Amino acid sequence: xxxxxxxxxxxxxxxxxxxxxxxxxxxxxxxxxxxxxxxxxxxxxxxxxxxxxxxxxxxxxxxxxxxxxxxxxxxxxxxxxxxxxxxxxxxxxxxxxxxxxxxxxxxxxxxxxxxxxxxxxxxxxxxxxxxxxxxxxxxxxxxxxxxxxxxxxxxxxxxxxxxxxxxxxxxxxxxxxxxxxxx
Amino acid sequence: xxxxxxxxxxxxxxxxxxxxxxxxxxxxxxxxxxxxxxxxxxxxxxxxxxxxxxxxxxxxxxxxxxxxxxxxxxxxxxxxxxxxxxxxxxxxxx
Ligand code: SF4
Numbered sequence: 001x002x003x004x005x006x007x008x009x010x011x012x013x014x015x016x017x018x019x020x021x022x023x024x025x026x027x028x029x030x031x032x033x034x035x036x037x038x039x040x041x042x043x044x045x046x047x048x049x050x051x052x053x054x055x056x057x058x059x060x061x062x063x064x065x066x067x068x069x070x071x072x073x074x075x076x077x078x079x080x081x082x083x084x085x086x087x088x089x090x091x092x093x094x095x096x097x098x099x100x101x102x103x104x105x106x107x108x109x110x111x112x113x114x115x116x117x118x119x120x121x122x123x124x125x126x127x128x129x130x131x132x133x134x135x136x137x138x139x140x141x142x143x144x145x146x147x148x149x150x151x152x153x154x155x156x157x158x159x160x161x162x163x164x165x166x167x168x169x170x171x172x173x174x175x176x177x178x179x180x181x182x183x
Numbered sequence: 184x185x186x187x188x189x190x191x192x193x194x195x196x197x198x199x200x201x202x203x204x205x206x207x208x209x210x211x212x213x214x215x216x217x218x219x220x221x222x223x224x225x226x227x228x229x230x231x232x233x234x235x236x237x238x239x240x241x242x243x244x245x246x247x248x249x250x251x252x253x254x255x256x257x258x259x260x261x262x263x264x265x266x267x268x269x270x271x272x273x274x275x276x277x
Contacts, residue, residue, distance in 0.1 A: 030207055037205030051205035052252060054228055054236075084207060101208055101265040104251045111250040115240040119233040 009039045009048065012148070013086065016068060022076060023093040025085050034086045038067055047170030052084040053106065056117035063173050064110065068147065070173070071105040143175040184235055186224035189213070194222035196275055201239060201254040203229045208266040209253040215268065221275060228252070 013035065017024050025031040037051025049055040050065040064070040072082040079102045080092040091097040104111070144158040145151065149165035158172030186199070198216070202209035204227040216223050228239055243254055246262045255263040257274045 030211075033207040033210055037203075037207060040205050052203065052208060053206075054203060054250070054252070101267070104249050108249065112240060112244075115236040115250070119237065122233070 004039060004042050004048075006035055006039050009035050009042070013038075013067075016148070017087055020073075020087075022087040022089060025081075025088055025099075026093050026095075030085070034084055038086075047168075050084060051086075054111070054114040056114045058117050058121060059170060061110070061113050061117045065106065066147065066170065066173070069106075075102050075105060143177070144172045145175050147171050147173055184226060184231070184238065186226050188224045189217060189222065191217065191220040191222035193220045193275065193277065197258050198223035198275070199256045200225035201243065201252060201256075202227050203252045205229065206252050212253045212255070212266045212271075215266070215271075219277060221277075 013024055016022075025034065034051055038048045041051060041055065042048040045055060045057055045059075045062070047059060047062070048067045049062050050067055050069050053065050053069075055062045055065060068087065069082070072087055075082045076087055076089050079100075080097045081088040081099055081102060083102045083104065083106075085099055085102070088099070089097075092099055141154055141156060144153045144155070146153075146162040146165060146167050148167035148171050149162060151162050151164040152175070153159055153172070158169050160169050161167065162171065198221060200209070200212065200216075200223055202213070202225050209227075213223075213225065226239070228236060231239070240250065242256075243250055243262075246256070248254060248262045248264055251264050253266060255271065257263070261274050263270045263274065
């Protein structure tokens, strides 16, 4: 597996910031430290999970914290920066608003899962291997979107690479839809 | 559980940090304590074996705190979530 370079991590973040009207953290040292963290996570988990949050290392539990995480936009809107302060808004960039640590928006159950998911799963696999009667679960088609370019696919699993921007599978997130009917 | 100890002359309090090796705020906190000669121990949770993570989760949750990093525990009683210079200075009187 070829490792991602720090320049690639930086470039990806720059493009994303620009596309969304955000800026990267104006402090070069702080920024480097975050980009390093993202690289380290991508090297070990194969996806750039948030450097300031504990990841489980299992993609199904970490999808919401793959950078840019599902909480970024709400945090930049409310506090002027994302949880890690990688992405900031115009006011923070200019120094009109002081940067502080943003409270965690990720639900506590999800945070807690990161501590236990892996040991739980190892345990489950061990039991399943011993228990031959566990039936195979049916798969269903789902909507996936590429967090890098917005491409949407409707299939069992996310594509191996995005056909549009070539982002890898881990950059896909599920789209959750709720339909309610009026009585 | 293996904690790393950073020695400092300001050692009247027991300062324990729960951190991530990748987190920028955690790095700032470690540097801030070091620059102020505070003695502390830390553990980078992303690097510990899986079975120890649950123990750490309990320690933090038992104090009613969120599972955010850095988390600082001073003298086993005061818990500070995040890199909050003022709160740290106040708790350590400097
Ligand atoms: S908080 Fe910021 S750095 Fe962390 S995953 Fe979200 S957008 Fe990326």
